[in-house]
Amino acid sequence: MNLKEWAASQGIAYITARRQYAAGTLPVPTYRLGRRAAADRARRAVEAVTAAGGPA
16 A cells, blocks of 8 residues: 555545655555555554454
């Protein structure tokens, strides 16, 4: 998921997520994908399993 999509899913402004990315303080692993920054999808998978009562 790209940074803009991640920011929307977290309820924060894109510019805030961009600033956190630039400062290295974004709370999820990120990587560059061409000119875009992408947030790691693995965190969403873990949250879904945890919310469903699965292993933590």
